[in-house]
Amino acid sequence: MARKTATMDPGPDAPAGAVPGLDRLPGGPALFVGRRAELAALRAAAARPAIGRSPVLVLAGRPGSGRTTLAVRFARTAAPAYPDGVLFARLSAPDGGRVPPARAARLLLEQLDPEAPVPLPGTIEDGRDEPACVALREALAGRKVLLVLDDVRDAGQLWPLLADEPGCLVLATTAGPLTGIEDIDPVILGGLDRQASGELLADLVGGTRISCDPVGGADLAEACAARPAALRLMAGWLRGDPKTAVTEAARELTRVLGEESARAAAPKGEASKAAQVAKAAQASKAAKPGQAGQAGQSGKPGNPGRPEKPGKPVPGSTPGKAGKAAKPPTTPVSSTPAGPLASAGSSTSVKGGEKPAEGPAPEPADGGTAGDRTAWVKPGPEPAEPVPVPDSDPLIGAFTLLYGTLPAAQARMLRTLTLAPAQTADPRTASALVGCPAPEAAATLAALVERELLGQEAPAADGSPRYRVPGRLYPRLVRLRELEDRPAETELARARLLERLVRLTESARALLDPASGPGPDPLPAVLRLDSAAHAREWLLGERDLLLGAVADAIGQGDLDGSAGRLVTALLRTLPLTGAAPADLYRLHELVLTVAERHGRPRRASAALLNLGDLQAAAGRWEQAVTHYRAALEHARSAGDEPLCARALEGAAGCHRALGDAVRAADWYGRALGLRQSMGDHAAEARLLARVAEAHAAQRRFDEADREYRAALAVLRRLGDERGREAVGAALADLRERVDAGW
Known part of the structure; x- marks a missing residue:
C-alpha cells in the first residue's frame, strides 16, 4: 500500500546542502504534522537578542512525544541563520547511559572542523575545564553555529558546552528538568491536538x-x-x-x-x-x-x-x-499532559495551542553580567536518572501489539540490533549480527522501518543506509532479547559482528596501503570495499561505531580475543586515514584495560608507554610522566628491561621539557645504566648526550664535557659519523660557552 510522504509543516526546509552539517541530522519520519505552536515558540525564542553567551532553547517531553523530530524540523528551518554550520550530538545512550560532556565536545569539534586536532581526553570528563570543552568553546568564538543536543540528561552535561558567543544557538531536548542554568523557558511537548x-x-x-x-x-x-x-x-x-x-x-x-x-x-x-x-x-x-x-x-x-x-x-x-x-x-x-517539567528561571512554557511567550530576554540572575558564567550557571543536582517508560504507557502497549504480529525474522532482527554499537546498524553489520546475507538484512531493515519500529539515520559516508533502534523502545527490546534468545545465541551474534568488522578493517588497510601485506580473503561482493577511496570513506564514517564496538566488547569482557584483533586492526589502519590522536588514545586505553584484566604486565606497560607518547606529543608533560611511571612499574613486574629503559627515558624527556634539569639528569642516568647493561650502544650514546645536556642546564660544565666525550667515544666505535658530528658540535658549543664565562 502506497503511503503519503509529503510534509505538512508550514515552514520551508532549508535547501539541502545549503548549510554545512544538515546531513548529520537524523533523518526522522517523512511525515510531519502539527506542532505549529511549538515551532512558533522556538522561532520566537531564537529571535530574541542574546547577551554574553549562547542562548539555549529547550524542548522537554516524555519519551515518544516527538522531541527529536521537532528539534530536527526546527534546525532545518532555522539553519540559514547559522551559516557556519549545524552540529548534532546525542547526550544519552539508548540504555539511559549518560554521555560525558567532554565526549560530546570531541564529537562536536570533529564536526566543526575535521582537520583540526582534537584534544586528548582529560582525567575527568565532567567539568568546564576539560580540554575538549575548552577547545569547543574557543572554536565557537566568532562563529554562528546551531548546536542540536539530543536527549540531555542534566545541566551538568550542557553548561560545559556553552560558549560565550551570542551568535551561536543551542537547542536541547530533554525528558526532565534542566535545573542549574538560568534563562531557560522550556517548550513542553504533550500530545498532538x-x-x-x-x-x-x-x-x-x-x-x-x-x-x-x-x-x-x-x-x-x-x-x-x-x-x-x-x-x-x-x-x-x-x-x-x-x-x-x-x-x-x-x-x-x-x-x-x-x-x-x-x-x-x-x-x-x-x-x-x-x-x-x-x-x-x-x-x-x-x-x-x-x-x-x-x-x-x-x-x-x-x-x-x-x-x-x-x-x-x-x-x-x-x-x-x-x-x-x-x-x-x-x-x-488536547489536554494530555507532558509531565511535571520545571527549570530554574523559567516563567513560561508552551503546551498544545497556547500562545508562545514574547518579550525581551530576562536579565542575568543575581545582578551579574551575561558573560560571567556564575551569573547563569548555578550548582545543579547530581546527574539525573533516565526517565523510565512504564509498562502501562501507551507507547509500550502499542509496541506490544505490533511486536506480536512480526514475522520471526523481523522480530529477531529487531531484538538483535540492540547489540549493535550505539544501536545503529547498516546492512553490513545487521547481516553479521543475525547471520544472514546482506540483501536479506537490508530487506528486513526496510520492513522494520515500514512498521515504524526503526528510525533512519543519516547515511554513512559511503552512502550506505543506516538505521537506529529508538531509545524509547530499547529497554523493552533488551528484555525481550533476554527472554527469547539463548545467551549462546547472543554471544555468537556479538562475535560475528566483531569478526566482520575485523575483516572489513583489514580489507581497508590492504586497499589503503598495499605494501603493508595481503588483506583477508575477499568478502562477498555486496560487503566488499571497492577502492582505497571507498575504504577511507568507510573508515571515517564508521570510526565512532568501530570504537564503540570495541569498547562494548571489552566492557563485557567475554570476547577479549575478537575485541583484541579489532583493536590491532584499527591501530594498524586508522593512522592511514590521518586519524586523530584522541582515537588512538582510546584504543590504547582499551588495550590497557584488557591487559590488566588478564594480568599481562608486559602488554599493559606497552599500552601505557603509547599513552604517554601521545600525551607527550600533545605537550601534556605532567600526564605523560604519570603514564611513564605506571609503565615502569608494569615493566619491572614483567622483568622486561627494554620496556623499563623506554619508560625511564620517556619520563626523563618530560622532566627535560618541564625545565627540571635535575630530575631529567637522574632519569636519563638510570636509563643509561640499564642500556649499558643490555649492551645497547646506540642508545648508550644518545643517553650520554642527553645526560650531558641536563648537566649543562645545571651549569655543571665539567660533568657535561665528560659525558659528551664519552658519547663521542661510543659513536666512534659504532662508526656513526653523523652522530659524531652532532655531538661534536654540541661539545664545541659547550666549550665556547665556558670560555665566554657563562
Whole structure:
C-alpha cells in the first residue's frame, strides 16, 4: 500500500546542502504534522537578542512525544541563520547511559572542523575545564553555529558546552528538568491536538479507514495519549492487518494497557498469577481469525510481553511504585499532559495551542553580567536518572501489539540490533549480527522501518543506509532479547559482528596501503570495499561505531580475543586515514584495560608507554610522566628491561621539557645504566648526550664535557659519523660557552 510522504509543516526546509552539517541530522519520519505552536515558540525564542553567551532553547517531553523530530524540523528551518554550520550530538545512550560532556565536545569539534586536532581526553570528563570543552568553546568564538543536543540528561552535561558567543544557538531536548542554568523557558511537548492526530493516522494508515471511522480514529488517538510515537506504532499495526477496524485497534490497545496496569499494580506475591492471566489473554488474541497466521509466524504467537521472571524488574519500569500505575488514558487528547517539567528561571512554557511567550530576554540572575558564567550557571543536582517508560504507557502497549504480529525474522532482527554499537546498524553489520546475507538484512531493515519500529539515520559516508533502534523502545527490546534468545545465541551474534568488522578493517588497510601485506580473503561482493577511496570513506564514517564496538566488547569482557584483533586492526589502519590522536588514545586505553584484566604486565606497560607518547606529543608533560611511571612499574613486574629503559627515558624527556634539569639528569642516568647493561650502544650514546645536556642546564660544565666525550667515544666505535658530528658540535658549543664565562 502506497503511503503519503509529503510534509505538512508550514515552514520551508532549508535547501539541502545549503548549510554545512544538515546531513548529520537524523533523518526522522517523512511525515510531519502539527506542532505549529511549538515551532512558533522556538522561532520566537531564537529571535530574541542574546547577551554574553549562547542562548539555549529547550524542548522537554516524555519519551515518544516527538522531541527529536521537532528539534530536527526546527534546525532545518532555522539553519540559514547559522551559516557556519549545524552540529548534532546525542547526550544519552539508548540504555539511559549518560554521555560525558567532554565526549560530546570531541564529537562536536570533529564536526566543526575535521582537520583540526582534537584534544586528548582529560582525567575527568565532567567539568568546564576539560580540554575538549575548552577547545569547543574557543572554536565557537566568532562563529554562528546551531548546536542540536539530543536527549540531555542534566545541566551538568550542557553548561560545559556553552560558549560565550551570542551568535551561536543551542537547542536541547530533554525528558526532565534542566535545573542549574538560568534563562531557560522550556517548550513542553504533550500530545498532538485532535486534528493533527487524525491527520497523522489518516496519512500513515492510508485508504479511507480513518476518514470512514472518525470516532474510532479519535478513540485510538485518545488511547495513545495523542503521542506521535504510539500513534505511529499503532498505524504500523493497522497497516499489517488491513481487515481490522480502527475501533478494534483502540479496544485492543486499551485491553493491553489494562493488562499491563493490572500486572504492575499486583502485589509482589500475586505478580506471577497476573502474568499468567496476561499470557493467557495474549494467546487467546493470537488465535483470533485473521491474525493467527501473522502472530504464528514469530514462533511465539501473541506473546510479545512474556511474563517476567519473579523478582526481576522490567527495564524502563520504576521499582517500588507498582501501586501508582497509570490507568488507560481517558482525558481528551488536547489536554494530555507532558509531565511535571520545571527549570530554574523559567516563567513560561508552551503546551498544545497556547500562545508562545514574547518579550525581551530576562536579565542575568543575581545582578551579574551575561558573560560571567556564575551569573547563569548555578550548582545543579547530581546527574539525573533516565526517565523510565512504564509498562502501562501507551507507547509500550502499542509496541506490544505490533511486536506480536512480526514475522520471526523481523522480530529477531529487531531484538538483535540492540547489540549493535550505539544501536545503529547498516546492512553490513545487521547481516553479521543475525547471520544472514546482506540483501536479506537490508530487506528486513526496510520492513522494520515500514512498521515504524526503526528510525533512519543519516547515511554513512559511503552512502550506505543506516538505521537506529529508538531509545524509547530499547529497554523493552533488551528484555525481550533476554527472554527469547539463548545467551549462546547472543554471544555468537556479538562475535560475528566483531569478526566482520575485523575483516572489513583489514580489507581497508590492504586497499589503503598495499605494501603493508595481503588483506583477508575477499568478502562477498555486496560487503566488499571497492577502492582505497571507498575504504577511507568507510573508515571515517564508521570510526565512532568501530570504537564503540570495541569498547562494548571489552566492557563485557567475554570476547577479549575478537575485541583484541579489532583493536590491532584499527591501530594498524586508522593512522592511514590521518586519524586523530584522541582515537588512538582510546584504543590504547582499551588495550590497557584488557591487559590488566588478564594480568599481562608486559602488554599493559606497552599500552601505557603509547599513552604517554601521545600525551607527550600533545605537550601534556605532567600526564605523560604519570603514564611513564605506571609503565615502569608494569615493566619491572614483567622483568622486561627494554620496556623499563623506554619508560625511564620517556619520563626523563618530560622532566627535560618541564625545565627540571635535575630530575631529567637522574632519569636519563638510570636509563643509561640499564642500556649499558643490555649492551645497547646506540642508545648508550644518545643517553650520554642527553645526560650531558641536563648537566649543562645545571651549569655543571665539567660533568657535561665528560659525558659528551664519552658519547663521542661510543659513536666512534659504532662508526656513526653523523652522530659524531652532532655531538661534536654540541661539545664545541659547550666549550665556547665556558670560555665566554657563562
